[in-house]
Amino acid sequence: MHMNKFHSAVVLAALLFGAIGISLISRTFKYPFPPAEISPLPRFAVFDMTAIIAGSRRLGADIAWIQLLQYYGSPEIPLDRDTEFRLSWDMTKYLFGIPVKEDVCSAPGCTHEEHYHPSIDGGVYNELFAHCLRVTRLDPFFDHAYLYGAGALAWNLKRPQEALDLLDRGIRAMEHYRPNLSKDIHQPFWQLNLYASAIIYRQSGEFDKMIAQLEVAVRQPDCPNMVKTILANIYQKDGKFAPSLALWIEIYDSGDPSYHARALQKIGELKAILHLPG
Numbered sequence: 001m002h003m004n005k006f007h008s009a010v011v012l013a014a015l016l017f018g019a020i021g022i023s024l025i026s027r028t029f030k031y032p033f034p035p036a037e038i039s040p041l042p043r044f045a046v047f048d049m050t051a052i053i054a055g056s057r058r059l060g061a062d063i064a065w066i067q068l069l070q071y072y073g074s075p076e077i078p079l080d081r082d083t084e085f086r087l088s089w090d091m092t093k094y095l096f097g098i099p100v101k102e103d104v105c106s107a108p109g110c111t112h113e114e115h116y117h118p119s120i121d122g123g124v125y126n127e128l129f130a131h132c133l134r135v136t137r138l139d140p141f142f143d144h145a146y147l148y149g150a151g152a153l154a155w156n157l158k159r160p161q162e163a164l165d166l167l168d169r170g171i172r173a174m175e176h177y178r179p180n181l182s183k184d185i186h187q188p189f190w191q192l193n194l195y196a197s198a199i200i201y202r203q204s205g206e207f208d209k210m211i212a213q214l215e216v217a218v219r220q221p222d223c224p225n226m227v228k229t230i231l232a233n234i235y236q237k238d239g240k241f242a243p244s245l246a247l248w249i250e251i252y253d254s255g256d257p258s259y260h261a262r263a264l265q266k267i268g269e270l271k272a273i274l275h276l277p278g
Helices: 002-028 042-053 057-072 081-095 128-138 143-156 160-181 189-203 207-218 225-237 241-253 260-273
Strands: none
Touching: 042 057, 042 128, 057 128, 057 143, 128 143, 128 160, 143 160, 143 189, 143 225, 160 189, 189 207, 207 225, 225 241, 225 260, 241 260
8 A cells, every 4th residue: 555655656756847847848948940831732731741740840851852853853744654753763762872873874865765864854843942842841951952942943944033032931940940959150041141142143133243152152062063053054154164174073973863964965065175085
């Protein structure tokens, strides 16, 4: 009887101390994420809400990021199911560090089903902004989604306002919530300001200032290849063939299958212009 009373007292004390601990923690700890938002792409709403409820917003954002790359890395014309699977699976393998087959075909117009063609022609991609929003609503600190998305929207798709809206969202989220998660002085939102400045300079016709901002951006270790190709193309257009070649070699050496064939083509083209051995 006495033993049961003792056990009850221990359990009661543990519950009391637990309640006090939770109360103290709740007063000092701030939840690092903004409130959950509905997915901007209705077909993913159930998946995204499940990730939020399960407390797996980072994992959900990783999966949403892969789906964004699959969307933007595929042509907007219909593909047969086998080709679509092959393209998306190769990209997924690359993202997780699994070796990707090297038999890349860069022959213009080649459609051989046994050849791997990672270089996809562009399109309108009306949902790219929504895909970027989806990733960053799940994880507002997903820096690469802001940088990659802004580069694609501003330069490739000629939708600079969407790019600026995306970057502004990232800057506001990081300024407000990031200190709750980390006191790291190397917080990356300064890079978002850098990209925004480059886009604004482009809109205002100040191309020298835009190039200067992009040159800073490509020196960052996490700069997307997307942005490097933008600057490489600008260099070539301006007759700066050697800096363009150096960037394309860097892109090729990154091993990114999305740019393998294109980089190989540009390296050969620029070496011919500069009369360098192939």
